[in-house]
Amino acid sequence: xxxxxxxxxxxxxxxxxxxxxxxxxxxxxxxxxxxxxxxxxxxxxxxxxxxxxxxxxxxxxxxxxxxxxxxxxxxxxxxxxxxxxxxxxxxxxxxxxxxxxxxxxxxxxxxxxxxxxxxxxxxxxxxxxxxxxxxxxxxxxxxxxxxxxxxxxxxxxxxxxxxxxxxxxxxxxxxxxxxxxxxxxxxxxxxxxxxxxxxxxxxxxxxxxxxxxxxxxxxxxxxxxxxxxxxxxxxxxxxxxxxxxxxxxxxxxxxxxxxxxxxxxxxxxxxxxxxxxxxxxxx
Amino acid sequence: xxxxxxxxxxxxxxxxxxxxxxxxxxxxxxxxxxxxxxxxxxxxxxxxxxxxxxxxxxxxxxxxxxxxxxxxxxxxxxxxxxxxxxxxxxxxxxxxxxxxxxxxxxxxxxxxxxxxxxxxxxxxxxxxxxxxxxxxxxxxxxxxxxxxxxxxxxxxxxxxxxxxxxxxxxxxxxxxxxxxxxxxxxxxxxxxxxxxxxxxxxxxxxxxxxxxxxxxxxxxxxxxxxxxxxxxxxxxxxxxxxxxxxxxxxxxxxxxxxxxxxxxxxxxxxxxxxxxxxxxxxx
Numbered sequence: 342x343x344x345x346x347x348x349x350x351x352x353x354x355x356x357x358x359x360x361x362x363x364x365x366x367x368x369x370x371x372x373x374x375x376x377x378x379x380x381x382x383x384x385x386x387x388x389x390x391x392x393x394x395x396x397x398x399x400x401x402x403x404x405x406x407x408x409x410x411x412x413x414x415x416x417x418x419x420x421x422x423x424x425x426x427x428x429x430x431x432x433x434x435x436x437x438x439x440x441x442x443x444x445x446x447x448x449x450x451x452x453x454x455x456x457x458x459x460x461x462x463x464x465x466x467x468x469x470x471x472x473x474x475x476x477x478x479x480x481x482x483x484x485x486x487x488x489x490x491x492x493x494x495x496x497x498x499x500x501x502x503x504x505x506x507x508x509x510x511x512x513x514x515x516x517x518x519x520x521x522x523x524x525x526x527x528x529x530x531x532x533x534x535x536x537x538x539x540x541x542x543x544x545x546x547x548x549x550x551x552x553x554x555x556x557x558x559x560x561x562x563x564x565x566x567x568x569x570x571x572x573x574x575x576x577x578x579x580x581x582x583x584x585x586x587x588x589x590x591x592x593x594x595x596x597x598x599x600x601x602x603x604x605x606x607x608x609x610x611x612x613x614x615x616x617x618x619x620x621x622x623x624x
Numbered sequence: 625x626x627x628x629x630x631x632x633x634x635x636x637x638x639x640x641x642x643x644x645x646x647x648x649x650x651x652x653x654x655x656x657x658x659x660x661x662x663x664x665x666x667x668x669x670x671x672x673x674x675x676x677x678x679x680x681x682x683x684x685x686x687x688x689x690x691x692x693x694x695x696x697x698x699x700x701x702x703x704x705x706x707x708x709x710x711x712x713x714x715x716x717x718x719x720x721x722x723x724x725x726x727x728x729x730x731x732x733x734x735x736x737x738x739x740x741x742x743x744x745x746x747x748x749x750x751x752x753x754x755x756x757x758x759x760x761x762x763x764x765x766x767x768x769x770x771x772x773x774x775x776x777x778x779x780x781x782x783x784x785x786x787x788x789x790x791x792x793x794x795x796x797x798x799x800x801x802x803x804x805x806x807x808x809x810x811x812x813x814x815x816x817x818x819x820x821x822x823x824x825x826x827x828x829x830x831x832x833x834x835x836x837x838x839x840x841x842x843x844x845x846x847x848x849x850x851x852x853x854x855x856x857x858x859x860x861x862x863x864x865x866x867x868x869x870x871x872x873x874x875x876x877x878x879x880x881x882x883x884x885x886x887x888x889x890x891x892x893x894x895x896x897x898x899x900x901x902x903x904x905x906x907x
Contacts, residue, residue: 439815462824474820502815506812506816507817507820507821510811510821514801514805518797521796521801524866524870525797527864528792529790532786533783533786534790537790538790541794544755577811582814583814585873586872586873586876587804587869587870589867593867618865
């Protein structure tokens with residue numbers, strides 16, 4: 342297969358790892374520095390990405406564009422690509438509901454763009470264990486962008502929305518339970534029974550209290566973008582006829598701890614609990 | 625310590641096991657058959673409990689009464705004991721919020737009854753592993769009702785509400801995650817990605833899909849009473865300043881499957897998912 346020119350919007354921590362996997366030995370991968378911060382530039386430079394400067398130029402140069410961004414930005418990124426007159430294949434690999442994916446697909450298809458649905462399960466793909474799920478008629482073609490890097494690519498059908506649905510259902514448990522455990526620790530602390538709860542937990546699993554504290558503290562660095570993802574999962578559940586309130590609550594938990602985004606170090610449990618006790622005003 | 629006469633309201637599957645542990649070799653344990661069904665009578669007879677006939681007579685005879693009933697019935701049981709003129713020690717061992725416990729405590733104390741807060745963690749106490757947590761000034765005295773049966777008794781302080789809070793925080797995870805997993809399986813099924821989800825889950829833990837299906841199917845027999853417990857947990861979270869929506873959703877899940885209460889056998893996953901897809905009208 343001929344070498345391709347692939348665009349990445351944008352090289353955040355996850356996006357740059359997808360870009361590096363797509364680059365491999367044969368492809369060129371391009372980003373657009375306009376309006377992006379210095380951390381993004383550093384990541385793009387380290388991964389050997391080429392800077393197209395603007396999204397318009399990136400769209401003019403590339404065959405395939407991957408959108409990897411926080412959930413709330415997914416539609417804006419797609420709209421920019423449409424505005425730029427792109428006519429290749431657009432892969433939305435974001436953690437968004439199948440309904441939002443379908444709306445984006447309709448918009449880009451109307452502009453003559455080929456749409457592929459994507460969903461990433463796992464952390465930044467520098468080592469094995471992360472899977473990029475793809476669905477849609479052109480999913481097989483998109484899969485050939487990737488060589489033998491650590492990222493695993495799995496095509497799960499022709500239907501737009503499947504990759505998004507799978508991502509939502511998987512994250513519903515992992516990120517949903519981390520939020521639930523955060524709420525439990527804060528409730529137990531506020532009611533004066535956290536030590537008693539730990540003793541009871543220890544009866545079933547000696548490591549559970551410590552693992553839980555680590556999950557609750559470590560997730561705070563990503564809470565700012567998980568809040569939007571929880572909103573997407575809530576919408577996904579509701580569209581399937583199930584209650585969305587689990588992830589309404591999870592979104593609220595992550596909104597309350599979103600302020601730890603750029604914390605110089607992992608906050609203490611006491612700091613997390615103090616943040617959790619403050620209503621964000623959103624629920 | 626002198627043998628005591630202990631009342632149990634009511635000998636359901638959990639209550640009769642608490643009663644049997646309290647009976648031991650030295651105590652007499654009494655129940656009240658008026659208005660109870662044939663299953664309750666059979667359980668009481670098998671455990672060697674004495675039938676006082678009415679709650680009024682039970683209250684006249686006993687030193688200590690344990691209330692073990694579904695959460696929605698806790699206040700009614702306490703009210704009946706107050707009406708009967710009981711003057712001993714009343715232990716509310718139900719899965720209710722600390723606030724509801726405090727309201728019950730205030731009512732019974734006003735009637736001259738000694739109140740102890742209880743919370744049971746684990747299944748019916750026929751074998752080791754189940755703990756009856758007690759809190760309140762008279763908790764130590766109540767603990768002496770139990771001898772060397774399999775039930776473990778732990779006093780966790782003088783404060784009314786602590787035992788209830790611990791029970792709520794513990795069940796928040798166990799029963800909350802079972803409800804969440806039920807919602808996830810139904811969402812994944814409805815969106816056509818349940819097999820894909822199982823494959824992804826299997827990468828982390830080969831047994832997870834099967835364990836999840838078993839949890840989701842087996843819990844349906846108890847869903848009718850878990851719904852009320854989830855409402856209590858939601859109230860507990862809110863009183864501690866945390867979002868209650870996790871367990872609003874869990875309550876709705878259990879309400880949708882409450883109809884499996886007396887099912888002759890464990891329903892298939894397809895049957896559970898069909899029930900989960902029907903809105904109970906309560907959320």
